[in-house]
Amino acid sequence: MRTGDFDAAWLPPAAFRAVGRRRTLLRAGDGPLVDTVHGEVADACGRFGGRVVRDGGEDAELVLEVTGGPAGAGLGDEGFALARRGGTTTVTASGGRGLLYGLFHVVRLGEDAFRGERPREEHRPALAVRMLDHWDNVAVHPVMGQVERGYAGGSLFWADGRARGDLGRVRAYGRLLAACGVNAVAVNNVNVHETEAHLLTDRIGEVAAIADALRPYGIRTHLSVTFAAPMVLGSLPTADPLDAAVRAWWRGATARVYEAIGDFGGYVVKADSEGRPGPFAYGRSHADGANALAAALEPYGGTVHWRTFVYDHHQDWRDRSTDRARAAYDHFTPLDGEFAPNAVLQVKHGPMDFQVREPVSPLIGAMPRTRLAVEVQATQEYTGQQRHVCWLGPMWSEVLRFRPEGGSGPRVGELARGGLVAVSNAGDDPFWTGHPLAQANLYTFGRLAWDPRADPGAVLDEWIRLTFTPERSADPVRLTDGLHAVLDGSWATYEKYTAPLGVGFMVQPGHHYGPSVDGYEYSPWGTYHFADRDGVGVDRSTATGTGYAGQYAGPWAEVYGSVETCPDELLLFFHHVPYGHVLHSGRTVIQHIYDTRFEGVAEVEEARRVWAGLADLVDPARHARVAERYEEQLRSAREWRDQVNSYFLRKSGVPDARGRTIH
Numbered sequence: 193m194r195t196g197d198f199d200a201a202w203l204p205p206a207a208f209r210a211v212g213r214r215r216t217l218l219r220a221g222d223g224p225l226v227d228t229v230h231g232e233v234a235d236a237c238g239r240f241g242g243r244v245v246r247d248g249g250e251d252a253e254l255v256l257e258v259t260g261g262p263a264g265a266g267l268g269d270e271g272f273a274l275a276r277r278g279g280t281t282t283v284t285a286s287g288g289r290g291l292l293y294g295l296f297h298v299v300r301l302g303e304d305a306f307r308g309e310r311p312r313e314e315h316r317p318a319l320a321v322r323m324l325d326h327w328d329n330v331a332v333h334p335v336m337g338q339v340e341r342g343y344a345g346g347s348l349f350w351a352d353g354r355a356r357g358d359l360g361r362v363r364a365y366g367r368l369l370a371a372c373g374v375n376a377v378a379v380n381n382v383n384v385h386e387t388e389a390h391l392l393t394d395r396i397g398e399v400a401a402i403a404d405a406l407r408p409y410g411i412r413t414h415l416s417v418t419f420a421a422p423m424v425l426g427s428l429p430t431a432d433p434l435d436a437a438v439r440a441w442w443r444g445a446t447a448r449v450y451e452a453i454g455d456f457g458g459y460v461v462k463a464d465s466e467g468r469p470g471p472f473a474y475g476r477s478h479a480d481g482a483n484a485l486a487a488a489l490e491p492y493g494g495t496v497h498w499r500t501f502v503y504d505h506h507q508d509w510r511d512r513s514t515d516r517a518r519a520a521y522d523h524f525t526p527l528d529g530e531f532a533p534n535a536v537l538q539v540k541h542g543p544m545d546f547q548v549r550e551p552v553s554p555l556i557g558a559m560p561r562t563r564l565a566v567e568v569q570a571t572q573e574y575t576g577q578q579r580h581v582c583w584l585g586p587m588w589s590e591v592l593r594f595r596p597e598g599g600s601g602p603r604v605g606e607l608a609r610g611g612l613v614a615v616s617n618a619g620d621d622p623f624w625t626g627h628p629l630a631q632a633n634l635y636t637f638g639r640l641a642w643d644p645r646a647d648p649g650a651v652l653d654e655w656i657r658l659t660f661t662p663e664r665s666a667d668p669v670r671l672t673d674g675l676h677a678v679l680d681g682s683w684a685t686y687e688k689y690t691a692p693l694g695v696g697f698m699v700q701p702g703h704h705y706g707p708s709v710d711g712y713e714y715s716p717w718g719t720y721h722f723a724d725r726d727g728v729g730v731d732r733s734t735a736t737g738t739g740y741a742g743q744y745a746g747p748w749a750e751v752y753g754s755v756e757t758c759p760d761e762l763l764l765f766f767h768h769v770p771y772g773h774v775l776h777s778g779r780t781v782i783q784h785i786y787d788t789r790f791e792g793v794a795e796v797e798e799a800r801r802v803w804a805g806l807a808d809l810v811d812p813a814r815h816a817r818v819a820e821r822y823e824e825q826l827r828s829a830r831e832w833r834d835q836v837n838s839y840f841l842r843k844s845g846v847p848d849a850r851g852r853t854i855h
C-alpha cells in the first residue's frame with residue numbers, strides 16, 4: 193500500500209472507496225480549503241467511478257456544504273454536522289476547515305456513512321490547538337543528529353541545510369495530519385541552535401514555504417525561537433524582557449514574520465531549561481519573559497507556547513532534598529494570573545520526562561487563571577525508540593481522563609485549554625515513523641486531541657481499519673485480531689521489562705536506549721532510584737520525603753503520600769520501600785520485579801509470533817520492516833530483563849521464588 197516513495201499510512205486509496213463511488217455535490221463556494229476538499233473527492237471519484245459536481249442541481253448521494261445559515265451556526269470554525277435522509281448523506285460546516293474534517297469523517301465511516309437514516313449529529317474538536325512539535329534541526333547537530341530524539345530518519349522539512357525544495361511530502365504529511373485532526377505544527381527543535389535561530393528573521397521565507405504546503409490542510413505553522421534572539425539576531429546587548437529596546441525588537445521581528453506568513457501560529461519557547469537562555473539571567477520571571485513575546489504576537493492573534501520544563505540539571509546526587517519532580521510546580525504556580533491571555537504554558541504530562549510511567553503533573557489544574565497546554569511525547573525516546581512496539585494510546589488516555597481534584601472535578605482533557613501537543617515521531621523514513629506500527633501513535637494522538645474522552649481502543653480499531661483495509665484482505669478477522677494483539681497491550685508489555693513500578697529511567701545515558709540501571713544514578717540530572725541492599729524508590733512523601741506528593745490537590749496528596757494507598761504502578765515513584773514490601777497485587781516488590789521482567793519478554797515473544805503469522809495478509813515491505821524490528825525488540829527486552837533482574841538479585845540477595853535463571 194505505497195504511493196510514490198512513501199507509505200500511504202491511514203490514507204490508502206482504498207480508504208476512499210465509499211466516497212469515490214458516489215455522486216457528490218459540493219456546495220461550498222470558494223476558498224483554498226474547499227478546493228482541497230474538491231481535490232480529495234475528485235481524486236477518489238477518478239479512482240472508483242463516482243462523480244463530483246460543484247453547485248450543480250442533480251441528485252447526490254453525498255452533499256458537502258458550507259452554510260452561513262442556522263445549520264452551520266454553532267459548529268465553530270472546525271466543527272461539522274453529519275446527517276442522512278432519503279438516500280443522501282450531508283456534511284454541513286460553517287467553513288472549509290469544518291468541511292475537510294467532515295469529509296475525513298465520512299472516509300472513516302466508509303460504507304456505513306451511506307446506510308439507512310442518520311439523525312443530525314454534530315462534531316466539534318474539544319481542544320482548539322492540536323499540535324505537533326518537531327524537534328528538527330536545519331543543520332545536522334553533531335550529537336543529536338538532524339532530528340533530536342528522532343527515530344524516523346531525517347527531517348520532513350529540512351534537507352541539506354535548507355527547507356526542502358520539493359514540499360510534496362510535506363503536503364502529504366499535512367493531509368495525514370488533517371485526517372486525524374491535527375491543526376498546528378512547530379517546524380523546528382525547541383533547542384534552538386545557531387542556524388535555526390535565523391528562521392525567525394532572515395530565513396523566514398523558508399518557513400513561509402512550509403506554511404504554504406501545510407495550509408491547504410488547515411494546519412498553522414509555529415516556530416521555536418530562542419529567548420536570546422534580540423542578542424543573537426539583533427545585536428542588542430541584552431535580552432531582558434522588560435527592556436524597551438528588547439520589546440521593540442520582538443515587535444519588529446514578529447511584524448515581519450506576519451508579513452511573510454499571515455496565519456502564523458506563534459512561538460514555542462524553551463527558556464531557562466537545560467542550558468537554554470531565559471529570563472532568570474536578568475532577574476525576571478517566566479511571566480515577564482512569556483509576556484514580552486505574547487505582546488509582540490497579540491496584534492496578529494498569535495500565541496506563545498512557553499514550556500514549563502524548568503529544573504536544575506546540575507543537581508548534586510548526594511543532595512536528597514532537591515527533587516526534580518517538584519520543579520515545574522514550584523517555579524510556575526506562584527505566577528498564576530500573571531500570564532497574558534495569549535501566553536500558553538506548555539506542561540509535560542508528567543513531572544519528570546516522558547517515562548513509561550509517571551503520575552500526572554501536579555501543575556495541571558493548579559493554575560486556574562492560566563491557559564495550559566499538555567505535552568506528550570509521540571517520539572518514543574524512553575519507550576523503545578520506534579524499534580519496540582509501544583502504542584501509547586492507553587497512557588495518553590489515562591492522563592487526559594485524570595481528574596486533578598478527584599471526585600467529579602474537571603479532567604486533564606478539559607483543563608488543557610491551551611491545547612494538546614505531541615513531540616512528533618515522524619521523519620523522512622518511507623514509513624513516516626521508522627516502525628510502521630508507530631504510525632498508530634501519531635494517529636491516536638490526533639484523535640485524542642480532537643476528543644480527549646475518546647476510547648483509545650476504538651481509535652486503534654479505526655487506525656487498523658483505515659491503514660490495513662481488512663475488509664479487502666483474505667482473512668479480515670485474523671488480520672484485525674492479530675494487529676490488536678500486537679498493539680493493544682504493548683505499552684504494558686514495555687513497562688514490564690523496563691524500569692519497574694514508576695521508578696523511571698535506568699536507561700543508557702545520552703541516547704536513552706537500552707538498560708543501564710545505574711546509568712544516571714550518580715549524575716547531575718536528578719533522575720535517581722536510590723536502590724540499596726534493603727530497598728528501592730524515591731521518598732516523595734510529605735512526612736519523610738521531598739514533599740512532592742503534597743503538591744497534589746484533592747485526594748491525591750493523601751493517596752500518593754501513603755505507602756498503603758499509593759497505586760502499585762507508581763509506588764517507587766513516591767516511596768522508598770524494602771524489597772519485601774507486599775504490593776496490593778499480593779506480590780513482594782522484589783518478586784514483582786522478577787516476575788514482570790519474565791512476563792514482558794514472554795509477551796514480546798508472543799507478539800513476534802503473532803506478527804509472523806500475518807505475513808500473508810500484510811504488504812510485504814511493511815511486514816518485513818516490522819518483523820526485523822521485532823528481532824531487535826526481543827534482543828533488547830531480554831537485555832532489560834537480565835540486567836534489571838541481576839541488578840536487584842545482587843543488591844537484595846533475595847532469590848527468585850520460582851528459581852528461574854538470573855545471572
Ligand code: GCU
Nearest residue numbers: 340341382383462501545573
Ligand atoms: C528531554 C530530551 C531532550 C529534550 C528535552 C525537552 O530531556 O532528552 O532531548 O530537549 O526533553 O523536552 O526539552
